[in-house]
Amino acid sequence: EDSVFVGHLADLSGPTAFVGKNYADGIRDAMSYINSHGGINGTGLEFETIDYAYKVPQAIASYKKWVSRNNMVAMQGWGTADTEALISFVAKDKVPVYSASYSGHLTDPTGKNPKTQKPAPYNFFYGASYSDGCRALVQWAAEDWKNRGGSGSPKFTHVGDNHPYPNAPKEACAEYATELGFEVMPPIVVSMKPGDFKAQCLSLKDSGSNYAYIANLGGSVVSLVKSCGTVGTDVQFMSNIWGGDKPIFEAAGAGVKDYIFPAMTPFWEDDAPGMSLVREISRESDASGNAFRSHHYMRGICSAYYMKEAMEWAKENGGITGENIKQGMYARQNWVPKGLEGVCLPATWSSEDHRGINTVNIYKGNYNGGDIKVERVTQVTLPRREDWLGY
Amino acid sequence: MQQAVEQATNPAPLLSVNNIEVVYDDVILVLRGVSIEVPQGQIVTLLGPNGAGKSTTLKAISGLLKTEDGEVTRGEIQFMGERIDRKNAEDIVRSGIFQVMEGRRIIEDMTCIENLRLGAFTRRDRQVQQDIEMVFDYFPRLKERTGLAGYLSGGEQQMLAIGRALMARPKMILLDEPSMGLSPLLVKEVFGIIEKINREQGITMLLVEQNANFALRAADYGYIMESGKVVLDGSSQDLLQNEDVKQFYLGGGNEERRSFKDLKSYKRRKRWL
């Protein structure tokens, strides 16, 4: 066979297009770069990008189409809602899915943890799960509280929409926060669409929360930060990985002060050995090489490259099939795709545990009157606790 | 008669409908070649049974056909020497033809005064208030009704519809069954008003009526339509004398008035058919 089919679900026009486009560009550029540089040891990647606008039914329909008509061997996916909806489908069809959903629910391949609702043997993602990300933030917060000399137990609030993606780490993170001595306040529901959130901010302010975890992304985060700025909430914001990037800081303006968020890759301006490959890949869609790429773009590249190397393993061990690609993911420990050293963190997947990464880099962003500054605060490595598997 | 003289000296009628065909909904042919002339300053009446196409003719003239998916497919209509069958309804109103539509069609969620003010919509002069008083003089009942026009009784709505036309002070009024639903006393009054404003303000009238007696008495000339065609026309005097008209429109030809109680099993055939 001289080519295999990979489906690519992206949100370029829907509610998460804010970051969806960045990530999708990463995937697309990486794939075409791989293709123009020999493919999978000679086997080309035939891929189709479908803009499903973050609609689950559309995603499922596209998935079914690819399976029945294109003989798909692997898929690059996107959102939590659709990826979780597809868990049983992909397990049945044996199609590994690399999602941009870092939902903890996707990390238990066997259903070992009794809390796991559906084992997810064919789901992979590059990065710490939302739950682990949040746990790391809470861990940082606990320390921060101590450093600030805060007394009593600090208050923690989850802020996000009632939607699979913001909900994914809700319980897990609250549980750990309690464990660390936080008082966990009732979550505040804030729509994924931007709007006027002053009412919710007044609630947040009134609750006296010290740390708020922002589970949404994009415009919604911008509105939240702005509204809370107006109202005068005195709270430390910590967001998930999609809620912190340069465009958000630019749009939210002065409200962004010591905004804490995790990242899994360096930033565009950073230097790392693998960044040269990233820059080259970037030229696939931007010949000038000047375009700014957010860190979501780089995670897209990582996701594509882990898949690529698993496929290479599969090709050598019986052919590029879904099952073999899955095995390929388990073939190595602590691995970084070749050429991306310093970009992708070393990851390990095993047939028992799909938490590829348990290290979280935490950053701090500041608007600074337009001169946006992002600096690293700390690195947290979480234990691979059994009771955290799968959620 | 004076008007007859005028007509003779001024051969071009104010309104002329030349052999028009009207089709509804692209498929239903309703008028099959209708020609009508209305000279300046006269009252012309149009009679005919239900479904003959009288209202359709009026709507063709006033341009309102278009809003009912109707279309003049052949022939032409001229008003003051200008062709109007292609014009918009509102432009036709502006050029001086005002139609009182069948079925009152007052604006129900407005008061009487607002309805009357709208009748004068195309006017720019300052005498609107005066004219409202005039209408209230004609129909004192309307003045007492201060609520929404939709709650008026049928006859009161009819008065309002006529009053609204008077407000417009157009060159020509098309009246579609103005006497419908009015009490006998008021029917007389309305025809009195029609003749009066025709005489005093020189407003030309095209009158569709079922009350042939009154209509022909008020009119100078009459047309009789049946199934989309004009089947008979003549001066009202002639028509009043015509046997068929007497029989079918006026009641009682030779004998005295027929009683509605006498069921007819035999009907005289109409000769124009």
Added chain:
Amino acid sequence: MSDVPLLKVEAVSLAFGGVKALTDISFSVNSGEVFSIIGPNGAGKTSMLNCISGRYSPNQGRILFSGQEVTHLKPNARAELGIGRTFQNLALFGHMSVLDNIMVGRHHMLNNNFFTGPLYWFSPAKREELAHRRAVEEIIDFLEISHIRKAIAGTLSYGLRKRVELARAIALKPDLILLDEPMAGMNLEEKEDMARYIMDLNAEFGMTVTMIEHDMGVVMDISDRVMVLDFGKKVVEGSPEAVMANEHVQKAYLGEEDPELEGTGEVA
């Protein structure tokens, strides 16, 4: 049975805000009569019919139908009891065919419903529908509107619509049929037809007729009794001749100064 009037209106009053549409009206209509209500515009005639058919509920007074009190029944319940009517401002179902309009009149006699109806071929619905269809076709023939059976009611001319309305009311098979200006918008010939239909209804179908009409010729000729309203009050009630002779009626309603028009067919 015959000593109970079919319709008995007792001291009905109705006001809309300040407008007293009806004041203390009482009358009764006997089975088999043709009863006419006349009066100037805005006298309250239509309001009276609305009270009887249930559109308005009177502020005071009672309405009895075949001895049963109906004052507070909903209109549809009254239809089932056997009160049918036509309307002064046409109220047909504009987008339905004439046939369907009339079939709606049969509504309360049909038994099929949203479950059995759709099972058409497998339920009694088909037989039932067709039986009623037959009855409706008879009405259509009777009123001579078979050429427009399939026409859409909203596109008919005014006069034809009035006829269809009558057909729909007849289809209800009412004991009492209320007609609101049935002759409006008709020429003489058509009025004659209409008068004939009304008399046939009365004589052959045994319906009691209560009618509002402005055409005095018709009222005089075909009604058994006439009631006159003015400003919501009852002026007189009696035989047509007696009513016509009443001075108040002549002045306020007929405007009797114009003897010239008398003999010419329509006592306008």
Added chain:
Amino acid sequence: MNWGLLLQLVLNGLIVGMLYGVVAMCFVLIYKSTQVVNFAQGEFLLIGAWVCWAFLVHMQLPFFIGFLLTLVFMMAFGVLLQVIVLRPLIGEPIISVIMVTIGLSIFFQALMKWIFGVSAESYPRVFDTEVITIGGLNIEFAYIMSLVISVVIMVAFYWFFKHSRMGLAMRATAFDQQVAQSLGISVKRVFAMSWAISAVVSATAGVVIGMVNGVSDALSVIGIKVFPAVILGGLDSIVGGVVGGLIIGVLENVAEFIDGQYLHVGNLYAIAPFYVLILILCIKPYGLFGTKDIERI
């Protein structure tokens, strides 16, 4: 009970509600003059906000010039819309026109996303004092501005419909286009005017909201939010639209209060107005100020 918070929330609700009220008025304007329910109302807001943003950010115009240009643009836009899209539909069933506004909404939503992207953008700082404090609550200065503007617009609309000739003509057109034409009213002009006015006023609201929250495609949800406001007030009542807007604004905030303090179900903020809406409609079927349909035969 936390009175302070409740008070602040109610105040906040009033201020946000005023903006809903402005948009609701635009909605009522179109309904009152054409019977059309404008599903593209939210997009008017969106277009106004983006266009003004573009004037300010891309062309670097001073705020008031940019704002005025936006209004001019929107007026032209409203008229153009009427000429191209709505004119051919005069005399057609209203529901078709309503569907067209849905089409417009889909079209412009996508067009705006295409041109301006899906990110939220900020307006440049316009007023020196961005926030002022009233009763312990910080309020954006822009909102105060809009409050003044709305009151002016409201009074103007009220007068317009009650007394002006054109206002009467609009009401007549809404009642029956054929009758309106028979009276010499140009249905086209009425359409053009009401769409232009509505576009301009909605754009004002769009700019205000944009200044406060930033612009993004989500602005158009306001178009859906005004539905309950309009219905609460009564579809054909200008005053009702404003009152409805205020009520919805307050309701949202009170719901947030109850939710945040007692119930903790989440999302009550967005849903509560709809429950209340149904309740109120069951008690007052024509909203608070709407005129009853004339039921007469």
Added chain:
Amino acid sequence: MSTVSLRPCGDFRTSYAADSTIFETRFTRYLAVAGILLLCLAPLVLDAYFLTLGIQVAYLGIAALGLNILVGFTGQISLGHGAFFGFGAFASAWLHNSFGIPVFFCIPLAGYMTMVVGMIFGSPAARIKGLYLAVATLAAQFILEDFFARADWFTGGSYGASAPPVNLFGYEFTNDQSFWYIALFALVTMYLWGTNLMRTRDGRAFVAVRDHYLSAEIMGINLTKYRLLSFGVSSFYAGIGGALYGHYLGFVSAEGFTILMSIQFLAMIIIGGLGSVKGALLGTIFMVMLPEVLEGIVGLLSATSWGNSTAFTDGLAYLKEMSIGLVIILFLIFEPQGLAHRWQQIKAYWKFYPFSY
């Protein structure tokens, strides 16, 4: 006779039964039966892509007919049909997942459950009318959406619920080819049901209520009953459509049933023609095909060098959306009364051909 006449050119019917038949001539009846048989053969010839579209037309078309009964026939605008459709999908999945009822029976049961819900949300119709009612249904839309995302026991909350494929006598209708028959069966049944409904008592009552509710009441029609019933029937259809959809897709997600879907249903019936059974189907076909056709056009464009630039490819989704909006607008400008109306006109034209009046 040398040629087959497509339509009778006079009124030859001699019985009322013949006069009130659905198919006007024997020929059209044969044509319809042949059409259905042909459709049964479709999976043998058509590729899965077209089958998918066909199945979509079926489940959306059923729901659209329901909406047309409510909006087109009874005159009550609903902005919540999408939510009812969703309720049907969840209900069917729930019935199966929690009680183990065979899917084949879950579908009609879900229809009835949706009917009840529809009538509850439609109950304000007893008092309110027109746009006020429309907005009350908008409230139903949002309240139900919120319920979907919250009711873990019923819908699986914001995650959604899985809906196993239809299973009959041990045979699983998993793939497009087999599901096609389920869809076709449901479509034909529901459309015949609707057609028959509209020519019998309750159907006429619906239309009467729409055209003139005041006189309808005086003709003996119980307004409240029929206003509610039409909500019931319409949600029943929505429920059936939704259930089919759920089991076809295999998964029901809480956010799939937004106001946009409700609007899409409205678009279908308005484009198809309000108050026409046939129109609902025509409109559905139009709305299902529209994005596909646009996709095809766009596909052709991207083969050109200009169409392949990133500015263009990334705007594709927007272009497509814009074209959908645009086509709806253009369609209504040129055909404001819907496809069914045009169909009538064409028929009327041919009836009189060559004497076109």
